[in-house]
Amino acid sequence: MTGDIVAVLSADLAPVSHWYVARRLFIGAGTGIILSATLMLVFFGLRPDIHHAMGAGMFMTKQAYTLAFAIIAGLAAERVARPATSGRGRIAWVFVPLLLVTAVATVQLARATPHGRIPMVMGESASVCPWRILLLAIPPLAGLVWAMRGLAPTRLREAGAVVGLAGGGAGAFIYALHCTENTAPFLAAWYTLGMGASAFFGWLFGPVLLRWDGSYEQETKQRLFMADS
Amino acid sequence: MQASESDLRALMIASLDGDAVAYRALLDTMQTRLRIFFGKRLSRDTAEVDDLVQETLIAIHTRRGTFDRSQMFTAWSYAIARHKLVDHFRRSGRKPTVPLDDAPSLFVEDESAGVEARYDIEKALESLPPATQALIRDIKLRELSNAEAAQARGMSETAVKVAVHRGLKKLGSYLRSGGDVK
Structure with missing residues (x-):
């Protein structure tokens, strides 16, 4: 039976693009992001002062911070989606935005009056912010899980953490279009927590969620079976 | 092969x-x-x-x-x-008990003939110079590392690698042309 398998498989050969992995991840993440943005618009709404905020430094910092996490983790996902390759080299880059924002937060806190510090960290929405980020992270995360299951990750925890962080970054980016908090300490604490929680969730469930989707193999097996009879 | x-x-x-x-x-x-x-x-x-x-x-x-x-x-x-x-x-609810990272052997061409193949390899090995024979036995059959084999024979690791590589090449052509290996 395995004698014929080579013949059947090589008869089924179609050229494969260099961008196969990236494209699939992009489709998964993109679909999730559209869904997530719709959720945000329906349930939370854009921040009312969005036009005014657009040029402001803190608004741009929040968008850049979350986008950096999403992109870096997305690039790492492109590595860890392949057998025997690790995304660690790429994921290490998240320390750049993390350290930058932590540094700005430290400066802002140092300059604030002692009484002003706690409100600066807590803002008005600290208790809901990470949860909402986590909620908005679910659709892109689900899209990436779908993409990964059709690829071939062999380090499932690492892959889970990486897609968790990418989904978290995308969710946080979308949430930041709603959220009116304006301090670096808030961003450093609660946004990071929300994105980190999403990564942790991915790490925790990676081995279960990222099991390879067998339907592609099933299709091929059917063809093998037909060739046999 | x-x-x-x-x-x-x-x-x-x-x-x-x-x-x-x-x-x-x-x-x-x-x-x-x-x-x-x-x-x-x-x-x-x-x-x-x-x-x-x-x-x-x-x-x-x-x-x-x-x-x-x-x-x-x-x-x-x-x-x-x-x-x-x-x-x-x-x-199947089992745990792997063997190390999963050793390299594939170059020897056995058909696992249904595993035992015979091993016997044939012994015969084929005898066509090589004794020193090379011993190295190949150490590394490929007893699964010592290059470094271990080098130490045991008092050779440099590079010399071991070169000798094994040449030996395997000869062995391969012997098996393909001569010996009655399938």
Whole structure:
């Protein structure tokens, strides 16, 4: 039976693009992001002062911070989606935005009056912010899980953490279009927590969620079976 | 049978561009190597080995888009094989008891003839100079590392690698031309 398998498989050969992995991840993440943005618009709404905020430094910092996490983790996902390759080299880059924002937060806190510090960290929405980020992270995360299951990750925890962080970054980016908090300490604490929680969730469930989707193999097996009879 | 990493990678890259002849050659080689890989780890249960070889070949096929053209083909393909093996153990509720990371042996061409093949290899080995024979026995049959073998024989590691490489090459041509190995 395995004698014929080579013949059947090589008869089924179609050229494969260099961008196969990236494209699939992009489709998964993109679909999730559209869904997530719709959720945000329906349930939370854009921040009312969005036009005014657009040029402001803190608004741009929040968008850049979350986008950096999403992109870096997305690039790492492109590595860890392949057998025997690790995304660690790429994921290490998240320390750049993390350290930058932590540094700005430290400066802002140092300059604030002692009484002003706690409100600066807590803002008005600290208790809901990470949860909402986590909620908005679910659709892109689900899209990436779908993409990964059709690829071939062999380090499932690492892959889970990486897609968790990418989904978290995308969710946080979308949430930041709603959220009116304006301090670096808030961003450093609660946004990071929300994105980190999403990564942790991915790490925790990676081995279960990222099991390879067998339907592609099933299709091929059917063809093998037909060739046999 | 002695296809090297760079040969296999070249075949894989051609396959990804749609070259069916290269692909056939690649899958043929992998089929043999996977038999050995799984045969070593599954206490010679032939049906189980056949299943896993088939599973892995199909996975190599359906997931070939995840091969990065700058990656090692052997690393990529054996990572898939290992993944399938671990999956198999998980499903059958067993734990792997053998190390999963040793390289495929170049020797056995057909696992159904495992015992005879081993005997034939012994015969073939005798056609080599004694020092090379001993090194190949140490490394390929007793699975010592290059460094261990080098230490045992008082040679440098590089000298060991070169000697083993040359020996295997000779052995390969001996097996292909002369000996009554299938």
